[in-house]
Every structure is written in structure tokens, then in C-alpha cells.
Amino acid sequence: MFTPCPTERSKAIADRVEAFVRDVVAPYERDPRNAGHGPTEDLVHELRAKAREAGVMTPHILPDGSHLTQLETAAVLKRSALSPLGPVAVNTMAPDEGNMYLLGKVGTPEQKRRFLDKLVSGEARxxxxxxxxxxxxxxxxxxxxxxxxxxxxxxxxxxxxxxxxxxxxxxxxxxxxxxxxxxxxxxxxxxxxxxxxxxxxxxxxxxxxxxxxxxxxxxxxxxxxxxxxxxxxxxxxxEGFRYAQVRLSPARLSHCMRWHGCATRAHEIATDYATRRKAFGKLLIDHEGVGFMLAENLIDLQQAALMIDWCAGVLDGGVLGTTESSMAKVAVSEAVYRVADRCVQVMGGSGVSRDSIVEQVFREVRAFRIYDGPTEVHKWSLAKMIKRTALSGEASHG
The missing domain is CATH 2.40.110.10 (Butyryl-CoA Dehydrogenase, subunit A, domain 2)
Incomplete structure (x- = not known):
């Protein structure tokens, strides 16, 4: 469930990234090195070596150092996160993706040489x-x-x-x-x-x-x-607060892109389960209580994808996008959480077992509702903007 890639180059990159994540990265999800406080350094190095070999390392930054547009980046980052390990493998994960973006915008040539280059190559975190x-x-x-x-x-x-x-x-x-x-x-x-x-x-x-x-x-x-x-x-x-805003709006949106990819994968797994598993004489999906949840997933995923692309287009227009990224962060984080929650429910006992990646996706997107600003903080910020706009309108018409 992805919106179309905006350009031919983004489609080519996104397709390569998706194939790599599905075929190479996903089998590592049960690797014992992927546990505890995240994948071990050994596993990170192994995955990134394979990403370099496949030509998908740091796919949103081109060989000449230029960056894909935010709209193109959305197409690529969604695919990179079809496994929770995908962003780690191809170097699109937080906080590195946001830090690379900030260094590229603000760093001096010497700072880029010393700090940015090794991040882009995936040699360092x-x-x-x-x-x-x-x-x-x-x-x-x-x-x-x-x-x-x-x-x-x-x-x-x-x-x-x-x-x-x-x-x-x-x-x-x-x-x-x-x-x-x-x-x-x-x-x-x-x-x-x-x-x-x-x-x-x-x-x-x-x-x-x-x-x-x-x-x-x-x-x-x-x-x-x-x-x-x-x-x-x-x-x-x-000027740290100003630079934080330069970093945080795109970083918020990148989180939305990645977790949309994870939620899409969870939906795929839950759909496969519901179309194979039988109960009470018919497939689970033929029970409205289950089929309707999967239908609601499709709606939430499509709405979230459109919200991401809308905000990406705003950022590509040269706007800081603080308000728009807050709106996208709230809408997408809440939507993908609903998707993950329904996937767990559809799968029953299998959904809460670590035998399936759905359980991890549920945990990850629950945290996403807090990271990069809790939903309530973004809503409060938006309410302040609404008040300012309304009062300034009253003053101008007074």
C-alpha cells in the first residue's frame, strides 16, 4: 500500500530497496543478534555490507552528495522499513537520517568531511x-x-x-x-x-x-x-533552537515514512493469516469482524500515505513546515498504531507472539506516538497556531 513514486529515479531506487529488504533483510528478523537494546553492532555491520553489495546503502543521498526531494525520499523510506531492520541495513534510520540532513544543511566543508562522510557511507552511527x-x-x-x-x-x-x-x-x-x-x-x-x-x-x-x-x-x-x-x-x-527546527520537521516526517512501511508489512502478514486461517466453518476474512478491520487498515494506510506526501511537498516548496509536520506526525502516528493494533487483533495469539514481526511493529509504533513529540504536544501547538491566526484575523478586520 504505497502511493506512486513521484519520479522515475525514485521508483528505480525504491524498487531496489524493497527487493533488498524483503529478500535479504527480512530473514534476519529472527536472528538472535536482533534483540534486547536493538540489533548488535556485528549484525549492523553484516547487514550494511550486504546493502553496499546490493547498491542500496543510504539510497536517499545520491553519489554526487545531493539529496532526493522529500517526496522522493518518502517513496524510498517507506520501502526501506518493510522490515524494522530495513532502515538499519540501508542507513535510513533515526537518528542518523536526521543528523545527516542537518549536517548537510548547516555543516562546514571540514565538518562534512570529518563527520558527515562516514555517516553517509554507513561506516559510522x-x-x-x-x-x-x-x-x-x-x-x-x-x-x-x-x-x-x-x-x-x-x-x-x-x-x-x-x-x-x-x-x-x-x-x-x-x-x-x-x-x-x-x-x-x-x-x-x-x-x-x-x-x-x-x-x-x-x-x-x-x-x-x-x-x-x-x-x-x-x-x-x-x-x-x-x-x-x-x-x-x-x-x-x-542558534541551536533554529537548527533544531531545520532538523526536526523533516525528521518527524521521516519517522512517518518508516513506520508507514512497517505498518504496511504488518497488514500484509495479518491479511495472509486471515485468508488462510479458518474458524467457525469459514476463513477469518469472511467474518465481518475481521474483514472490516483489514478494510479499515487499507483506509488508514492510504490516508497516512497521502498525508506524508502532502507534507513532503510542502517541505520541497522551501517552507519550514513546522505546522504541517505536526499535523502529519499526529495523523500518521495515530493511523499506523490503529493498523498495527488491528493486525494483532486479527492474528489473535499469533499476534502477541514474537514468532511474528507484527508484535514488534505494534510495540515500535506505540513508541512512535511519543517520539519526536507526543500527539498531545503537537495538538497543543496546532491549537496555539489556530488561536494566533483567529486573533490576528480579528485584529485585521477590527
Missing amino acids: SAFFMTEPAEDGGAGSDPSMLQTIAVQQGDHWVINGRKMFITGAQGASVGIVMARTGGDDKVQSTMFLVDLPDPAIRIERVLDTIDNSMPGGHALIVIDNLRVPASQVLGEVN
Whole structure:
């Protein structure tokens, strides 16, 4: 269930990626190295070696370094996630996809050579250090609550703080650390590029979370007197919040693309089950209670695909897309969760067993309703926009 590829080049890439994920990656889903806090480094390297051999490594970034349009990227990333391991294998996963996008937009030529190139090649992974522990009063959905502090000392910055839910920190080679800078009268932030591992960045523990598709899991981090050269400031000092928006709108949408692919795969598996399994004298799909759930899946998947493509078109038009990406994030995350939930229900006991990938897809998309902004935060943001628009209209007509 995919909308048509917008260009011939995106169709060719998407078709190659889909064939690779279905034929090569999917059999690894039961590999014992794919468990716990995500696929092991050994499994990641093995999958990526096969992706290079098949010519599908980092498929959304072309050999000349240019990026597919967002609409083309949507066609490719949906296919890459027909297995939860697919984005890991072909290097379209979070947080690397978003970090590569940001580095490509903001990084200096030297920063791209040093940090971006090895991410694009799939030789290295990265982590984005923004979210902080709630018990510290730190930043989560509200980045203005940032507690991690960076202080300039000569030609270096010294950073101290704690970070929470940092995806992929364990095993990452590149980090982007967001820290508070500037005066106390106004909360400002700056992004810093760091080489990992670094003794000043300590993993307290890797959290046990509902999802497990991302290498390295999600870690609680302590940053203790981390020294970063001024040359490794990403972009300009005190512009971290602006750059976060540059990254977050496309990254939100990329999440939508990937989980749409996973939900599509779950629907395929549930449909296959319902058209083979019999109960009460007929196939499950012939019982309206089951057949209607699969019909509703088709509707949700198509609506979600159209929402993704609509938002992608907005971003391709050069708009920041904060409002549109919030709308897409809410609509798609809720839709694919309904799809995954129905797939579990259709399959009964098999749906809650780890013998099927449907169980994992359900867990992953449940987490997606929180990651990159909970549904309720996006709705609150949209409500504020509605109020501003309405009141400004009243003023202009007053």
C-alpha cells in the first residue's frame, strides 16, 4: 500500500530497496543478534555490507552528495522499513537520517568531511543529544527547559549536563550535543559536534524500553566537563533552537515514512493469516469482524500515505513546515498504531507472539506516538497556531 513514486529515479531506487529488504533483510528478523537494546553492532555491520553489495546503502543521498526531494525520499523510506531492520541495513534510520540532513544543511566543508562522510557511507552511527531527564527539570517536548550548559573557555567550550533517551549513543561515532549558551535573561542554545566515544560522555545505563529496533537503544547520559573545540560548533553560536527546527520537521516526517512501511508489512502478514486461517466453518476474512478491520487498515494506510506526501511537498516548496509536520506526525502516528493494533487483533495469539514481526511493529509504533513529540504536544501547538491566526484575523478586520 504505497502511493506512486513521484519520479522515475525514485521508483528505480525504491524498487531496489524493497527487493533488498524483503529478500535479504527480512530473514534476519529472527536472528538472535536482533534483540534486547536493538540489533548488535556485528549484525549492523553484516547487514550494511550486504546493502553496499546490493547498491542500496543510504539510497536517499545520491553519489554526487545531493539529496532526493522529500517526496522522493518518502517513496524510498517507506520501502526501506518493510522490515524494522530495513532502515538499519540501508542507513535510513533515526537518528542518523536526521543528523545527516542537518549536517548537510548547516555543516562546514571540514565538518562534512570529518563527520558527515562516514555517516553517509554507513561506516559510522550517530546520536543526537537533546532530551534531558524529567527529574532534573530538563528539556523534553519543551526545548526551552534545556539544562545542559556550555561555557566558552578560550578556543574551547566546556559542556556539563545530563541527557535522557539518547538513541544510539552506545556504539555511536558522531554526536551532536545541544547545550544552553548565552545570557541568563534569554534561553539560547548551541549545537556541538563531538567524536565518540569520549570519556567525558558517560553512559549511565541503556534503558529498557518498549521498542528495540534501533542499535544502541536509548541511553541515560552524563556529560562531565566535555571540552569541544570552537571549530566543532555546528552552525552559529546561540542558534541551536533554529537548527533544531531545520532538523526536526523533516525528521518527524521521516519517522512517518518508516513506520508507514512497517505498518504496511504488518497488514500484509495479518491479511495472509486471515485468508488462510479458518474458524467457525469459514476463513477469518469472511467474518465481518475481521474483514472490516483489514478494510479499515487499507483506509488508514492510504490516508497516512497521502498525508506524508502532502507534507513532503510542502517541505520541497522551501517552507519550514513546522505546522504541517505536526499535523502529519499526529495523523500518521495515530493511523499506523490503529493498523498495527488491528493486525494483532486479527492474528489473535499469533499476534502477541514474537514468532511474528507484527508484535514488534505494534510495540515500535506505540513508541512512535511519543517520539519526536507526543500527539498531545503537537495538538497543543496546532491549537496555539489556530488561536494566533483567529486573533490576528480579528485584529485585521477590527
